[in-house]
Amino acid sequence: MKKEIITLKKLAxxxxxxxxxxxxxxxxxxxxSETTKEKVKKLAHTMHYIPNLFAKGFRKHRTNIIGVIVPNITHYFTTTIVRGILEEASKRGYRVIISESNNDVKKQTEMLDTMIQFGVDGILASLTKMTRDIDKILPTINTVPFILFDKVSTKIPCTQITINDEEAAFNAVEHLINIGKKRIAIIKEREFSYNSEKRYAGYLRALKEHNIEVDEKIIISVDDISLHQGKSMTNLLLSFKKRPDAIFTITDSAAIGVIKTLNKFNIKIPEDIAVVGFSNNINSTIIEPKLTTIDQPGETIGKTSVKYLIEEIESVTDNITNKMIEIKGNLIIRDSTFKA
Amino acid sequence: MKKEIITLKKLAxxxxxxxxxxxxxxxxxxxxSETTKEKVKKLAHTMHYIPNLFAKGFRKHRTNIIGVIVPNITHYFTTTIVRGILEEASKRGYRVIISESNNDVKKQTEMLDTMIQFGVDGILASLTKMTRDIDKILPTINTVPFILFDKVSTKIPCTQITINDEEAAFNAVEHLINIGKKRIAIIKEREFSYNSEKRYAGYLRALKEHNIEVDEKIIISVDDISLHQGKSMTNLLLSFKKRPDAIFTITDSAAIGVIKTLNKFNIKIPEDIAVVGFSNNINSTIIEPKLTTIDQPGETIGKTSVKYLIEEIESVTDNITNKMIEIKGNLIIRDSTFKA
DNA sequence: CTGAAAGCGCTTACAG
DNA sequence: CTGAAAGCGCTTACAG
Structure with missing residues (x-):
């Protein structure tokens, strides 16, 4: 079944x-000479010569493969990043190998090792939730160009690409203030997570700049920021004597849980309580009322990551300065905060 | 920054x-001898010897890389398949290279070529919507083991893995009949698509087996089966004198459009009109009422595809019989057809 | 049980 | 402008 393989030798x-x-x-x-070139190229073409990229890469100590690790490939936002990575990589002649860590730190370490062993030219990683033992990751950084995106960690000395979490959250909360909300709750993650902390910081700054007092009671931290937690935390918030008039959650899925619960109790959105999420998931326009949220330009994040990684890969010098790149997210105003 | 590379030569x-x-x-x-083995392995371990898989693959004419092509990587169902592919492939020592065709036939052809050139050991493909010129794909099938999944085409002689579209659709429609519906509309694709046709066949069989007359008026074909089309086709169906009492759409997104429109007109679901989708998207539990649909076990489809592909790759004989494998989808009954 | 040598398909200094 | 030769890191028939 195998076709005969044409090699340089055969052409020669x-x-x-x-x-x-x-x-x-x-x-x-x-x-x-031009004449020789033409002759050779013509024959190569008619005989369908395909260079053996493995021999080439082997010879040149380069594989032109980028390794990508993500915690969960089924997350919509992740897929948009992956799309950007695939597009930019292929445009620049690189292939992409993807692995999914399933938020398992051990798996993540294994995958990094496998990729190194496999000879990828560089690695793009989005970290698992609980990546605390940075020690396991440091060796790979020293072996091969390494860049973090989305789920990053300042403890790892490398270039990192994220959304402008702090600023985007600030804009979201300021928007709530602008529509007249004065008692704005936040649902964030309890465990330290770069994104969650930054978004929380943006929340605090918005309140501060608008002279709104911070009330610890309506700052809710959860272990697992999910639709389910969005629901139960809303129940909690509704049980307070002084209910919030707006809820900002650091993910869309939690925000959808919030909306579902508010709908259940026939609480008017946004009049009684406005809701803002973060991500612009596909879900955010399925829920009624449609969710105001931050659109995260995943493709741009993916493309940018590839750009910086290839820059490192192809750089001749070894002294690369690590950069913190922030990609702008945009506030998308929908019915959950705004009544036309 | 690069660590010194340990090779067999150095160890020797x-x-x-x-x-x-x-x-x-x-x-x-x-x-x-055992003693030698131990000595060697010990040193290899302490020196962190990593075999150069490229040299190995190059030598053995095998890359242990599987190429995967999907039309759209952001579709949830696709990501679950990809997850299955990644898991099974890694378990068997294969790496996975992914490309996205964006439903562009030309891109798809290019990607197939690139993958062949790159030396993948086999290809797993889900076709673009309009893959009519099979000629472009045939050459690659003859070059390397090739298997189709999800979006398949009977015109291509190779093993194909799909969901049991016909049977699953039959079950869905029979369920509607069982809850007392008698005038069941279907929204399907106009252009020939393997999945759409099979689901339509299941619809017809269910009606036939239950002696329900087929009414062409409520068999709706659209070019692009989307949420938007779900909405407009529902408007169309509602304009009929004899409205349907149930709507079966061949995708969840269209079904969600249907529900949104029915909600808008305060039509009771499922009492007045019941709705069934196909896929079990994440969205199907966000919409209210929650959508009854067919759960497609993406991971199983992914794993099965890898299994058959590797079987072909590692088979010593060349005469492989092409198989049509159907993975069972399960009807998930929710509020859009059932009132507890 | 171990070693010398060929070879996988390519690129590239070196020589002419 | 073209060629002979070495070498990338590995495996494996062949020989001993």
């Missing part, structure tokens, strides 16, 4: 040229 | 052994 034999010349002709080496 | 020098012996020791060749 047919053309009565040396392998070196054929190789150089195909690579447009300036030393080779 | 240190141990005063030949490269061949070291290689064999590491690969547990029976000829090598």
């Amino acid at each position: 034999e047919i053309l009565n040229l040396s392998i070196s010349t054929v190789s150089r002709a195909l690579n447009d080496h300036p030393d080779i | 020098e240190i141990l005063n052994l030949s490269i061949s012996t070291v290689s064999r020791a590491l690969n547990d060749h029976p000829d090598i």
Whole structure:
């Protein structure tokens, strides 16, 4: 079933040229005459010559493969990043190998090792939730160009690409203030997470700049920021004597849980309680009322990550300065905060 | 910054052994004495020897890479398949390279070529919507083991893995009949699509087996089966004198459009009109009422595809019989058809 | 049980 | 402008 494989050697034999010349002709080496080049290229074309990229990569100590690790490939936002990565990588002649850590730190470490062993030219990683033992990751950073995106950690010395969490959250909360809300609750993550902390910081700054007192009671921290937690925390918030008039959650899924619960109790959104999420999931327009949220430009994050990674890979010098890149997220105002 | 690379040669020098012996020791060749093996393995371990898989693959004419092509990586169902593929492939020692065709036939062809050129051991593909010119795909099938999943085409002679579209649709429609519905509309795709046709066939069979007359008026075909089309086709259906009492759509997104429109007109679901989708998207539990639908076990489809592909890759004989594998989807009954 | 040697398909200094 | 040769890191028939 296998077709005969055409190699440089075969072409050389047919053309009565040396392998070196054929190789150089195909690579447009300036030393080779135009006539020879044409001859060689023509034959290569008609015989459907396909260079063996493995031999090439092996020879050049380069594989042109980028390794990508994500915690969960089924998250919509992640897939938009992946799309950006695939597009930019393929445009620049790189292939992409993807692994999913399933938020398992051990798996993540294994995958990093496997990728190194496999000979990827560089790695793009989004960390698992609980990546505390940075020790396991540091060795790989020193082996191969390494960049973090989305779920990052300042403890790891490398270039990191995130959304402008703090500023975007600030804008979201300021929007709530602008529509007249004065008692704004936040639902965030309890465990330290870069994104959650930044968004919380943005929340605090917005309140401060608008002289709104911070009330610890309506700052809710949960272990697992999910639709389910959004529901139960809303129940909690509704049980307070002084109910909030707006709820900002650091993810859309939690925000959807909030809306579902408010709907259940026939609480008017946004009049009684406004809701803002973060991510612009596909779900955010399925729920009624549609959710005001921050659109995270996943494709841009993916493309940018690839750009910086390839820069490191192809850089001739070894002294790379680590950068913190923030991609702008945009507030999308929908019915959950605004009544047309 | 690059660490020194340990090779077989280096190990051999240190141990005063030949490269061949070291290689064999590491690969547990029976000829090598236990003492030597131990010595070699110990040093390899302490020196963190990592075999160069590219050299290995190059030597053995095998890359242990599987190429995967999907039309749209952001679709939830696709990501669950991808998850299954990644898991099964990694378990069997294969890496996965993913490409997204964006439903562009030309891109799809290019990607197939690139993958072949890159030397993947086999390809797993889900086709673009309009893959009519099979000619472009046939050459690759003859070059490398090739399997289709999800979006398949009977015109291509290869093993194909799909959900049991016909049967699942039959079950869905029979369920509607069982809850007392007698005038069941279907929203399907106009252009020939394997999945759509199969689901339509299941619909017809269910009506037939229950002696319900087929009414062409409520068999709606659209170009693009989307939420938006779900909405407009519902408007159309509602304009009929004889309205349907149930709507079966061949995708969840269309079904969600249906529900949104019915909600808008305060039509009771499921009492006045019941709704069934197909896929079990995440969205199907966000919408109210929650959507009855067919759960497609994406992970199983992914794993099964990998299983059959690797079987072909590692098969010694060339005569492989093409199989049509159907993975069972399960009807998930929710509020859009059932009132507890 | 171990080693020398060939070879996978390519690139590239070196020589002419 | 072209060629012979070395070498990337590994495996494996062949020989001893």
